[in-house]
Amino acid sequence: PGFLVGFAVLVLVNSLGLIPKEVTQAASSLSRWCLVVAISALGVKTSFQQLAAVGWRPVAMLTANTVFLAALILGGLWWLH
CATH class of the missing domain: 1.10.287 (Helix Hairpins)
Incomplete structure (x- = not known):
């Protein structure tokens, strides 16, 4: 705190x-x-080995989350201009 x-x-x-x-x-x-x-x-x-060990679903979710956040940020920057 x-x-x-x-x-x-x-x-x-x-x-x-x-x-x-x-x-x-x-x-x-x-x-x-x-x-x-x-x-x-x-x-x-x-580590790519550890990342591969968790499976494809968490990696896909991480990728989708990253793409979503990038689109949200870039969309917000576009909106401001």
């Missing part, structure tokens, strides 16, 4: 405009970079 409380406090402080724009932009860039590193680390840790 500590992370959640800290997140809520930062949202409130940022919403009140107490954090300088430069700091917000730098934190946003750092956050995106950390997310890419975390996803890459998951990819490196993934």
Whole structure:
């Protein structure tokens, strides 16, 4: 719960405009970079042998979920422009 409380406090402080724009932009860039590193680390840790061992149905569900999320995000970006 500590992370959640800290997140809520930062949202409130940022919403009140107490954090300088430069700091917000730098934190946003750092956050995106950390997310890419975390996803890459998951990819490196993934074993195709273990993935094949779970069967084709979970892999198909994971693939369908990924395609759905990509379409949802790209559709939302298209809608905004």
